[in-house]
Amino acid sequence: xxxxxxxxxxxxxxxxxxxxxxxxxxxxxxxxxxxxxxxxxxxxxxxxxxxxxxxxxxxxxxxxxxxxxxxxxxxxxxxxxxxxxxxxxxxxxxxxxxxxxxxxxxxxxxxxxxxxxxxxxxxxxxxxxxxxxxxxxxxxxxxxxxxxxxxxxxxxxxxxxxxxxxxxxxxxxxxxxxxxxxxxxxxxxxxxxxxxxxxxxxxxxxxxxxxxxxxxxxxxxxxxxxxxxxxxxxxxxxxxxxxxxxxxxxxxxxxxxxxxxxxxxxxxxxxxxxxxxxxxxxxxxx
Amino acid sequence: xxxxxxxxxxxxxxxxxxxxxxxxxxxxxxxxxxxxxxxxxxxxxxxxxxxxxxxxxxxxxxxxxxxxxxxxxxxxxxxxxxxxxxxxxxxxxxxxxxxxxxxxxxxxxxxxxxxxxxxxxxxxxxxxxxxxxxxxxxxxxxxxxxxxxxxxxxxxxxxxxxxxxxxxxxxxxxxxxxxxxxxxxxxxxxxxxxxxxxxxxxxxxxxxxxxxxxxxxxxxxxxxxxxxxxxxxxxxxxxxxxxxxxxxxxxxxxxxxxxxxxxxxxxxxxxxxxxxxxxxxxxxxxxxxxxxxx
Numbered sequence: 001x002x003x004x005x006x007x008x009x010x011x012x013x014x015x016x017x018x019x020x021x022x023x024x025x026x027x028x029x030x031x032x033x034x035x036x037x038x039x040x041x042x043x044x045x046x047x048x049x050x051x052x053x054x055x056x057x058x059x060x061x062x063x064x065x066x067x068x069x070x071x072x073x074x075x076x077x078x079x080x081x082x083x084x085x086x087x088x089x090x091x092x093x094x095x096x097x098x099x100x101x102x103x104x105x106x107x108x109x110x111x112x113x114x115x116x117x118x119x120x121x122x123x124x125x126x127x128x129x130x131x132x133x134x135x136x137x138x139x140x141x142x143x144x145x146x147x148x149x150x151x152x153x154x155x156x157x158x159x160x161x162x163x164x165x166x167x168x169x170x171x172x173x174x175x176x177x178x179x180x181x182x183x184x185x186x187x188x189x190x191x192x193x194x195x196x197x198x199x200x201x202x203x204x205x206x207x208x209x210x211x212x213x214x215x216x217x218x219x220x221x222x223x224x225x226x227x228x229x230x231x232x233x234x235x236x237x238x239x240x241x242x243x244x245x246x247x248x249x250x251x252x253x254x255x256x257x258x259x260x261x262x263x264x265x266x267x268x269x270x271x272x273x274x275x276x277x278x279x280x281x282x283x284x285x286x
Numbered sequence: 287x288x289x290x291x292x293x294x295x296x297x298x299x300x301x302x303x304x305x306x307x308x309x310x311x312x313x314x315x316x317x318x319x320x321x322x323x324x325x326x327x328x329x330x331x332x333x334x335x336x337x338x339x340x341x342x343x344x345x346x347x348x349x350x351x352x353x354x355x356x357x358x359x360x361x362x363x364x365x366x367x368x369x370x371x372x373x374x375x376x377x378x379x380x381x382x383x384x385x386x387x388x389x390x391x392x393x394x395x396x397x398x399x400x401x402x403x404x405x406x407x408x409x410x411x412x413x414x415x416x417x418x419x420x421x422x423x424x425x426x427x428x429x430x431x432x433x434x435x436x437x438x439x440x441x442x443x444x445x446x447x448x449x450x451x452x453x454x455x456x457x458x459x460x461x462x463x464x465x466x467x468x469x470x471x472x473x474x475x476x477x478x479x480x481x482x483x484x485x486x487x488x489x490x491x492x493x494x495x496x497x498x499x500x501x502x503x504x505x506x507x508x509x510x511x512x513x514x515x516x517x518x519x520x521x522x523x524x525x526x527x528x529x530x531x532x533x534x535x536x537x538x539x540x541x542x543x544x545x546x547x548x549x550x551x552x553x554x555x556x557x558x559x560x561x562x563x564x565x566x567x568x569x570x571x572x573x574x575x576x577x578x579x580x
């Protein structure tokens with residue numbers, strides 16, 4: 001017994017040293033993660049001259065004009081609105097379609113259920129790059145390029161596999177007795193879906209919805225190819241065009257970067273535990 | 287009960303919207319893309335069959351070979367570094383109590399931000415006259431031209447972009463491994479310590495085998511993600527200098543939507559698709575997951 005406590009004491013001392021090292025490493029990492037973001041914020045409040053003359057001093061006067069310039073000339077306000085519209089519509093429709101399909105696959109009895117699931121799952125492995133050209137050709141023929149619905153359609157399609165996969169798992173885990181009881185009470189299939197299955201799988205919908213929204217909010221390639229009208233561009237595209245590699249009005253570009261990431265950072269700070277937990281749950285199941 | 291659950295009409299209502307969307311927006315285009323890859327096709331002409339010409343052009347296209355080399359570099363680099371650092375971070379974080387959530391959330395933050403914006407940010411960070419070079423100048427060090435250097439087999443800008451990708455996405459592996467490690471029963475470790483195991487041994491013989499199931503998920507995410515890699519490269523170097531940092535995804539975009547060579551671009555997409563499918567298949571078949579009773 002004495003021996004064990006001795007070992008315990010030695011181990012505790014060791015733990016203390018190792019804990020210090022762990023914290024040192026983590027603090028160093030946290031600095032590497034935060035410094036770039038703070039740096040952008042700092043530069044965005046300076047003048048161009050200050051950036052090169054006194055790179056490490058705080059700006060003498062906060063140059064809020066940089067933000068006004070980026071917001072108006074860079075059309076970031078309009079872009080943010082476009083992104084919001086595209087992502088919200090995609091979110092609503094994809095969750096609805098995805099949940100319906102998942103319910104049919106996970107809870108209903110039909111012969112093609114597994115085959116349909118496999119068909120949809122192939123979509124997870126196909127990169128969006130593979131449909132760019134055929135879709136662009138088709139959409140420009142029927143006038144869907146340069147319009148938000150033309151962007152929503154592919155976003156919707158590429159969001160569905162993950163949602164169907166997650167929600168099928170959720171619906172399968174619901175207790176059978178619930179549905180049996182409802183059935184005995186004379187509940188039809190549509191009411192079963194809307195009043196029992198959907199409300200009970202709120203967590204799943206929330207996780208799937210968050211993954212969909214974040215993914216589409218940050219999507220660049222499809223949006224860049226499909227939209228060329230500056231008033232319809234989404235946030236990442238507008239930013240990419242505004243912040244060119246050869247332009248020299250650095251401070252305004254920095255302000256634009258801040259405007260583009262700030263909403264995400266604020267939402268993340270407010271709900272970080274839920275967001276991180278949800279995304280982890282989604283990836284583990286997906 | 288069974289009668290309601292096998293209601294054919296309801297099934298159709300539930301499943302058809304998704305399946306129709308899928309077929310029209312995903313499968314038909316993928317088949318078309320494969321078809322286009324065998325044709326001479328640009329923005330002005332109609333597609334005309336040309337056999338394997340695009341694939342033969344690919345073998346002689348120096349930029350494509352560079353892009354292929356860079357994509358494979360990204361794949362290997364991100365698979366190795368993200369796995370190792372992801373597991374290390376997860377172990378470090380699960381070993382502390384105070385501040386665990388704070389550190390976790392800070393490291394995970396870039397995963398939810400736009401890689402387009404972060405790419406621009408880091409491009410400024412590695413600008414020859416700003417950011418890191420300004421910092422190095424304080425110590426009298428003249429920093430290299432981070433994003434413009436062209437020496438070596440894998441040129442410096444590729445390492446820089448790979449580092450930024452690691453910085454942005456390593457939080458995901460960390461999170462997933464943390465979820466797996468916190469699921470391991472504490473009794474196992476206590477039993478091992480009573481038997482005189484060191485912390486290193488406990489990690490080697492308990493933690494590592496028990497987080498192996500997660501390896502399939504994280505490795506697939508890392509590999510497919512690095513093959514699809516577009517935003518960071520496009521916003522940090524646009525494939526420059528002199529096309530030396532092109533990857534498959536950016537070269538496909540430039541061929542298709544700057545030079546309007548739809549046929550050739552489709553051939554590159556076929557290559558990308560084959561690589562994605564092959565990697566997924568290899569990971570699924572190559573890693574045997576034993577299940578342990580916990």
